Amino acid sequence: MEPIIKLKGLEKNYGTHKAVDGLNLDVYPGEIFGLLGPNGAGKTTTILMMLGLTEPDNGTAMVCGHNATRNPIAVKQKVGYMPDNVGFYPQLSALENLLYIARLNGLEEQGIAERALTVLDIVGLKDAADKRTSGYSRGMKQRLGLAEVLIKNPEVIILDEPTLGIDPTGVREFLELIKSLREEQGLTVLLSSHHLHHVQQVCDRVGIFVGGKLLAQGNQAALTEELFGNAGIQTVIQLTQPPAEPAALREKFSQWPNINSLNLSGDLLTFNSSENITPGLIRALVERGEDILRVTQKEYGLDEIYQKYFESSPNKTTDHERSIRNHLFGRGKRK
Numbered sequence: 226m227e228p229i230i231k232l233k234g235l236e237k238n239y240g241t242h243k244a245v246d247g248l249n250l251d252v253y254p255g256e257i258f259g260l261l262g263p264n265g266a267g268k269t270t271t272i273l274m275m276l277g278l279t280e281p282d283n284g285t286a287m288v289c290g291h292n293a294t295r296n297p298i299a300v301k302q303k304v305g306y307m308p309d310n311v312g313f314y315p316q317l318s319a320l321e322n323l324l325y326i327a328r329l330n331g332l333e334e335q336g337i338a339e340r341a342l343t344v345l346d347i348v349g350l351k352d353a354a355d356k357r358t359s360g361y362s363r364g365m366k367q368r369l370g371l372a373e374v375l376i377k378n379p380e381v382i383i384l385d386e387p388t389l390g391i392d393p394t395g396v397r398e399f400l401e402l403i404k405s406l407r408e409e410q411g412l413t414v415l416l417s418s419h420h421l422h423h424v425q426q427v428c429d430r431v432g433i434f435v436g437g438k439l440l441a442q443g444n445q446a447a448l449t450e451e452l453f454g455n456a457g458i459q460t461v462i463q464l465t466q467p468p469a470e471p472a473a474l475r476e477k478f479s480q481w482p483n484i485n486s487l488n489l490s491g492d493l494l495t496f497n498s499s500e501n502i503t504p505g506l507i508r509a510l511v512e513r514g515e516d517i518l519r520v521t522q523k524e525y526g527l528d529e530i531y532q533k534y535f536e537s538s539p540n541k542t543t544d545h546e547r548s549i550r551n552h553l554f555g556r557g558k559r560k
């Protein structure tokens with residue numbers, strides 16, 4: 226299957242700052258793809274290049290078979306874009322706002338009101354169609370933003386931070402709506418977010434975008450594998466006392482092929498491994514005469530990495546990749 230969005234070597238510089246740095250990405254028809262990354266990662270810049278609203282310094286963005294830079298109008302006809310700051314005329318009702326946008330998009334007058342009501346129904350705003358948008362909640366505004374995107378019957382919708390500022394129930398409902406649009410209308414959806422949980426709920430595949438680069442992409446399982454590689458499991462063993470011969474212990478375990486890193490600190494032994502080696506570790510330690518006080522095992526997930534590296538230090542994007550690799554792959558196992 227041919228990708229409906231194909232980004233190849235896409236690059237955008239603002240002065241000396243590389244906002245997007247050699248991005249390659251394929252999104253396939255009917256897919257929900259999540260561009261996940263902290264603030265400033267380059268998500269919006271990438272989206273603007275896909276829409277032909279910003280020109281890349283290098284590379285190409287092909288969307289629905291058109292080069293977005295050379296033929297932005299053709300792309301605009303097939304792609305609906307919801308920016309992160311949707312705005313409406315507050316004194317107009319939702320229906321009036323929607324009709325205004327429909328006309329701006331060149332929709333034919335005949336049947337336009339019916340189409341607007343259908344779309345408002347799809348996004349769950351039919352009952353509030355005549356209400357002024359000044360009284361709309363943030364969640365309702367997002368739905369209306371989606372209605373504005375849908376009214377022109379796009380093939381692809383691109384949503385920039387669509388869940389920003391919505392309460393948890395609103396987020397869940399909004400994401401369900403996106404999912405049903407894909408299922409019922411076969412839409413391709415690309416959404417950007419810095420909330421892993423939101424993206425995880427709905428996306429078939431996710432690209433983790435940091436410092437203008439795509440760190441990894443794939444479904445949840447593939448991503449965890451790619452990001453954590455062979456270091457997915459951590460086993461911490463506490464002995465009743467520090468080992469009698471720590472050097473010999475280190476020597477022994479450094480020969481185990483699936484141990485990626487080992488840290489000995491007093492009575493605490495920490496192993497990062499590719500597989501679940503906890504039972505074998507316990508056996509080996511007991512055979513060496515060590516007394517085990519406590520064993521804990523932790524399996525890293527995508528959640529873990531995101532919390533730790535993206536959400537806690539959103540401004541240190543350039544250090545993220547290094548941090549992840551150093552932390553997770555210890556002795557440079559990462560390709």
Ligand SMILES: Nc1ncnc2c1ncn2[C@@H]1O[C@H](COP(=O)(O)OP(=O)(O)OP(=O)(O)O)[C@@H](O)[C@H]1O
Nearest residue numbers: 239243244262263264265266267268269270271386
């Ligand atoms: N017009 C501009 N001029 C100069 N720098 C810019 C411009 N637009 C974006 N940048 C910078 O490029 C980098 C990427 O910004 P971008 O908005 O694409 O990131 P983002 O991942 O969408 O984050 P956010 O969610 O905060 O918008 C940031 O460092 C930003 O400050």
